[in-house]
Amino acid sequence: MSDSTRIERDAAAWLARRDADGWSQTEQAQLDAWLQADTAHRVAYIRLRHAWQQADRLKALGAGVPAGQIPAKGEWTLSPFVNRGASNEETAASNAAPPSRVAGAARRRERERHASRRRSLRAKFAAVAACFALIVALGFGWFRYSAVQSAIYSTPLSATESVALSDGSQATLSSDSRVTTTMSRHERHIELQQGEAYFEVAKDAARPFVVAAGERRVVAVGTRFSVRRESDGIRVVVTEGVVRLVSSAGAPAQSDLRLPAGSVAFSGKDGVSVQSLAVDKAEEYLSWRGGFIQFRDTPLSEAAAEFNRYNARKIVVADARAGAVRVGGHFRWSNTDAFVRLLKEGFSIRAEQEGDRIVLHSE
Amino acid sequence: MDETLDIWFAEEILVHEAALVRYLGRVWPRSDEIADLRQEIYVKVYEAAAKSRPQSPKSFLFTTARHLLTDRQRRARIVSIEAVGDPDAFNVLIDEISPEQQMSARQELKRLAEAFDRLPERCREVVWLRRVQEMSQKEVAAQLGITEKTVEKQIAKGARVIADYVYGAAAAQSAGSVGAKSLHAGSGDER
The missing domain is CATH 3.55.50.30 (Phage tail protein beta-alpha-beta fold)
Incomplete structure (x- = not known):
C-alpha cells in the first residue's frame, strides 16, 4: 500500500469515528495529535471531511423519499430529482424497523400517508359536507323518452375529488375543474367544462360514455382515461381499454382516432399528436390523483x-x-x-x- | 489549528484536483505514483499557505506541482531515464492546463449521485441514512440490523469513494467521457 493510500485510509477512519455517537474529549485529543503529527494527515483529513460535508447535498435528491428508505440505484440519473414510484412505498412499508426514534418518525410518516389516503377515500362520500365546496346539483327530467339525470361537479383550486356517477362510473376531478353529467338511456354524456378529470368507466355497451371538451369528444365503453382542457386544446391519457377521439360532434368518421391504453394524446388546433407509452408511464400523467x-x-x-x-x-x-x-x-x-x-x-x-x-x- | 486555512484549502486548492490529476497523468509516466505525488503537492501547498496565502491559488498549486516533478525527476534520473517523462512537459503554462469548467450546481449534484451509486450496496444504505436522512450512526445500525462498528467502517469507505468523485479525480481517471457527460447535463440527459 502506498503511503498516501495508508494515510487516506486512516483519515477516513478518523472521519467516521468523529461522525459516530459519543465522541469524547479523549478521542478529540487523539485526533488533534494525529492531525498535527504530519501535514499529510491533515490534508487527507480536510479532503475527506470536505467531501463528506458536500455529500449533504444528496439531500436535494432525497426530497420526497420517505424516512428509512433508500432509493434504487440510478433512479436519479433520469433527473436531478428522485422519482418516487409506488414500488418504493411498498419497500417502506415492509421495512419494519426496530423501535427507535427514527423508525418512529418513519412510521409516523407512513401513518400520515395512509391517513391521507383514508381521507381521500372518506372524501368520496363526505365531500359534500366537507369544505371542498363540491357542488352537486341533481335534476330529474324527461328527455328522449327516457329518464335523464344530470349533475354538476366542481372542485376549487388545490383540491381533487372523486365522485361516484349514477351509472356506476367514477370520476376524479383535478384542481379547479368542473364537469356536468347527463345520463340518458342511450348515452352517458359528460361535459368537461374546465380543468381535468379522470374517469373509470363502468361497462355498459348500450350506453357509450362520452366526454366532451370544447370541440372534441372522447368516447368509451368501459375503460379508464383522463381528459384535460388546456389553453389550446385537450389532452387525453388512456390507462385501460380503448377510447375513440372524435374531433367534434357530428364530425366525419375518418377523423376518429382509436387510442389504446398507454396513449397520451394532445388534440389542438393543428391536429392530434399521440404518444404511445407503457401504461405505467402513461399513469404518471395521472399522479395528480395521489397528490x-x-x-x-x-x-x-x-x-x-x-x-x-x-x-x-x-x-x-x-x-x-x-x-x-x-x-x-x-x-x-x-x-x-x-x-x-x-x-x-x-x-x-x-x-x-x-x-x-x-x-x-x-x- | 487554523480552521480558515482548512476551508481555504478545500475551496481554493481541492477544487482543482481533477485538473491536477489530469496534469500529473499526462506528464508523469508512472500512474501508481500519482496519488503519492498529489499528496506531496498538497502538503507543500498547505504548509506554504500556512505562512502566507498565495495570491493565485491555482497557479501556486501547479507551480508547486511542476517544481516537485522536476525535483523527483532529477532524483529518478539516477535510477532510470525511462522512468520519467519528458522534462519539457512540466513547463506547461498554467493557462494551457485545461481550465476546470465551473461546474453547475446541477452537474455537481449529478456527479455526487454517480459517486453515490458507485458505492457497494451496504455502504450506500449507510451513507444515505446517515447523510441524507441524518440518522445517527447508532440509529443507522439499529435500522439496518448491523453493528455500530460496521456502520463506522462503511462511512469511512463511503467518504473515500465520494471524495474521489466530488473532486473529480475518479471521473477524470476512469474515462474521458466526463466532459461529454457534462455537456449533455444541461440539455436533458434523461434519455
Whole structure:
C-alpha cells in the first residue's frame, strides 16, 4: 500500500469515528495529535471531511423519499430529482424497523400517508359536507323518452375529488375543474367544462360514455382515461381499454382516432399528436390523483404552469433561460415551496417572493 | 489549528484536483505514483499557505506541482531515464492546463449521485441514512440490523469513494467521457 493510500485510509477512519455517537474529549485529543503529527494527515483529513460535508447535498435528491428508505440505484440519473414510484412505498412499508426514534418518525410518516389516503377515500362520500365546496346539483327530467339525470361537479383550486356517477362510473376531478353529467338511456354524456378529470368507466355497451371538451369528444365503453382542457386544446391519457377521439360532434368518421391504453394524446388546433407509452408511464400523467405531479425532462416553464394549475400562489418564470431549464422528478403539487427550494439548490435559479407570486430568475 | 486555512484549502486548492490529476497523468509516466505525488503537492501547498496565502491559488498549486516533478525527476534520473517523462512537459503554462469548467450546481449534484451509486450496496444504505436522512450512526445500525462498528467502517469507505468523485479525480481517471457527460447535463440527459 502506498503511503498516501495508508494515510487516506486512516483519515477516513478518523472521519467516521468523529461522525459516530459519543465522541469524547479523549478521542478529540487523539485526533488533534494525529492531525498535527504530519501535514499529510491533515490534508487527507480536510479532503475527506470536505467531501463528506458536500455529500449533504444528496439531500436535494432525497426530497420526497420517505424516512428509512433508500432509493434504487440510478433512479436519479433520469433527473436531478428522485422519482418516487409506488414500488418504493411498498419497500417502506415492509421495512419494519426496530423501535427507535427514527423508525418512529418513519412510521409516523407512513401513518400520515395512509391517513391521507383514508381521507381521500372518506372524501368520496363526505365531500359534500366537507369544505371542498363540491357542488352537486341533481335534476330529474324527461328527455328522449327516457329518464335523464344530470349533475354538476366542481372542485376549487388545490383540491381533487372523486365522485361516484349514477351509472356506476367514477370520476376524479383535478384542481379547479368542473364537469356536468347527463345520463340518458342511450348515452352517458359528460361535459368537461374546465380543468381535468379522470374517469373509470363502468361497462355498459348500450350506453357509450362520452366526454366532451370544447370541440372534441372522447368516447368509451368501459375503460379508464383522463381528459384535460388546456389553453389550446385537450389532452387525453388512456390507462385501460380503448377510447375513440372524435374531433367534434357530428364530425366525419375518418377523423376518429382509436387510442389504446398507454396513449397520451394532445388534440389542438393543428391536429392530434399521440404518444404511445407503457401504461405505467402513461399513469404518471395521472399522479395528480395521489397528490403528485411528475416531470421528465420538462422545461421549467411547463413545470411551473403545471404547479399553477393546482395552487393559488403562482410561479412566474421571469426569463427564457430559466424557463428552458429541464427538470424531472416527482413532486407533491401542494408543496410549491419544496419545488422552488430544490430549483435553487439543484439549478442556478434565483427565486423571489413577490406578494402572492414566486418569481424565478436564472442566475 | 487554523480552521480558515482548512476551508481555504478545500475551496481554493481541492477544487482543482481533477485538473491536477489530469496534469500529473499526462506528464508523469508512472500512474501508481500519482496519488503519492498529489499528496506531496498538497502538503507543500498547505504548509506554504500556512505562512502566507498565495495570491493565485491555482497557479501556486501547479507551480508547486511542476517544481516537485522536476525535483523527483532529477532524483529518478539516477535510477532510470525511462522512468520519467519528458522534462519539457512540466513547463506547461498554467493557462494551457485545461481550465476546470465551473461546474453547475446541477452537474455537481449529478456527479455526487454517480459517486453515490458507485458505492457497494451496504455502504450506500449507510451513507444515505446517515447523510441524507441524518440518522445517527447508532440509529443507522439499529435500522439496518448491523453493528455500530460496521456502520463506522462503511462511512469511512463511503467518504473515500465520494471524495474521489466530488473532486473529480475518479471521473477524470476512469474515462474521458466526463466532459461529454457534462455537456449533455444541461440539455436533458434523461434519455
